[in-house]
Amino acid sequence: MATLLTNCTVLDGTGAPARPAAALLVEGERIVAVGAASEIQVGAGVDVVDLGGATVVPGLCNLHVHLGLTHPGALSYSDETVPQLTLRMAANARAALEAGVTTLRLLGEAAGADFALREAIGQGKLRGPRIFTAGYAIGCTGGHGWDGGRVLEADGPAEFRRAARSQIKLGADWVKVMLTGGLAGRHEQPDTSQLSPDELRAVIEVAHAWGRRVTAHTGSAEATRQAIEAGLDCVEHGYQLTDSLIALMVERGVWYVPTIVVTRSVEHIASLGVPDWMIARVERMAEAHTRALEAAVAAGVRIAAGTDMLPAEPFEGTVASVAELEHYVRAGMTPLRALQAGTRDAAELLGVGSELGTLEPGKLADLVALDGDPSREIAALRGVRFVMKGGETVRDDARSGAAADRGRAF
Numbered sequence: 131m132a133t134l135l136t137n138c139t140v141l142d143g144t145g146a147p148a149r150p151a152a153a154l155l156v157e158g159e160r161i162v163a164v165g166a167a168s169e170i171q172v173g174a175g176v177d178v179v180d181l182g183g184a185t186v187v188p189g190l191c192n193l194h195v196h197l198g199l200t201h202p203g204a205l206s207y208s209d210e211t212v213p214q215l216t217l218r219m220a221a222n223a224r225a226a227l228e229a230g231v232t233t234l235r236l237l238g239e240a241a242g243a244d245f246a247l248r249e250a251i252g253q254g255k256l257r258g259p260r261i262f263t264a265g266y267a268i269g270c271t272g273g274h275g276w277d278g279g280r281v282l283e284a285d286g287p288a289e290f291r292r293a294a295r296s297q298i299k300l301g302a303d304w305v306k307v308m309l310t311g312g313l314a315g316r317h318e319q320p321d322t323s324q325l326s327p328d329e330l331r332a333v334i335e336v337a338h339a340w341g342r343r344v345t346a347h348t349g350s351a352e353a354t355r356q357a358i359e360a361g362l363d364c365v366e367h368g369y370q371l372t373d374s375l376i377a378l379m380v381e382r383g384v385w386y387v388p389t390i391v392v393t394r395s396v397e398h399i400a401s402l403g404v405p406d407w408m409i410a411r412v413e414r415m416a417e418a419h420t421r422a423l424e425a426a427v428a429a430g431v432r433i434a435a436g437t438d439m440l441p442a443e444p445f446e447g448t449v450a451s452v453a454e455l456e457h458y459v460r461a462g463m464t465p466l467r468a469l470q471a472g473t474r475d476a477a478e479l480l481g482v483g484s485e486l487g488t489l490e491p492g493k494l495a496d497l498v499a500l501d502g503d504p505s506r507e508i509a510a511l512r513g514v515r516f517v518m519k520g521g522e523t524v525r526d527d528a529r530s531g532a533a534a535d536r537g538r539a540f
């Protein structure tokens with residue numbers, strides 16, 4: 131099965147300028163040609179899709195997601211059964227894909243539902259993004275996220291080793307640790323450390339020995355520095371990043387996934403029915419989080435996009451995955467660099483840069499089409515109207531009409 135996307139501009143995500151009057155030929159699950167429409171010849175039997183002048187860009191990646199997201203308070207889902215959780219995750223995955231997010235990294239899910247979902251999507255039984263997952267996150271007793279049901283509690287290096295191995299046994303692509311408190315924990319603060327050095331060393335050693343990389347939920351500059359010195363590969367949130375820590379991240383090539391949207395809106399957090407202490411926490415961390423992102427952008431830290439909100443969650447008039455990239459531009463990125471943080475650079479973080487992240491012959495055909503040019507105006511990503519994953523068209527508003535509830539999260 132071959133598809134020719136035509137009457138479009140291609141912004142391939144490599145950094146090359148947008149190419150107008152272009153076409154893109156897909157055979158099976160891969161891109162086989164990208165170029166001037168006049169130069170791409172196709173035979174009979176090719177499905178020709180006229181994109182009506184849209185711009186084609188790589189499918190978006192969101193590298194900090196919990197498909198089974200819960201919050202303290204109204205959205206705690208405390209009575210949810212595993213079958214209910216699994217179906218909710220599948221629906222959230224599908225909503226993400228339809229919003230243009232073709233790849234997810236899950237950093238804390240429960241009951242093995244993420245592994246089952248990854249497999250079902252991979253086998254084509256369900257529609258959803260490509261999934262990379264850490265399984266359960268690993269934290270200490272009472273540590274960040276313990277009450278959300280998506281964290282394995284461990285104490286001492288032996289238990290941290292066992293916890294990491296137990297998730298790798300199930301098929302974890304990454305290992306996620308809870309290094310410090312966060313926004314959503316009653317008895318903690320985002321800038322205080324929760325793991326002891328021997329626990330941290332043990333979990334990183336095990337993951338690396340098995341060829342997995344480790345990422346950490348962290349809000350403390352000192353805890354992050356110690357973790358990087360112990361071999362940490364990636365920093366989530368980074369509510370507090372000092373200049374010397376940023377310099378260390380650049381020197382070691384450590385990745386940063388900001389999830390900046392989580393501290394952007396007190397009103398949004400309040401609308402989720404969370405307790406007052408969590409609202410106050412968001413308010414308290416917002417400014418430091420802004421400064422951390424701005425400094426990381428200015429220093430050239432390797433940044434990939436992640437939201438810690440549902441990828442298609444309605445936020446600031448768009449979906450969280452797009453709002454996150456818009457905030458990267460406000461923090462100093464060019465629109466092209468912000469787009470790459472959600473495409474090429476994210477694929478590189480995942481170690482699949484040769485397969486995903488840009489629109490080049492040989493790569494998997496994960497792409498979206500929209501009006502406008504996001505390398506000039508990042509908000510153009512709000513207008514996604516066509517989504518293809520692995521050569522399969524999963525959304526085409528011109529052919530099917532825009533569904534009113536598309537992209538809805540719940």
Ligand SMILES: [Zn+2]
Binds near residue numbers: 194195196237
């Ligand atoms: Zn998270």
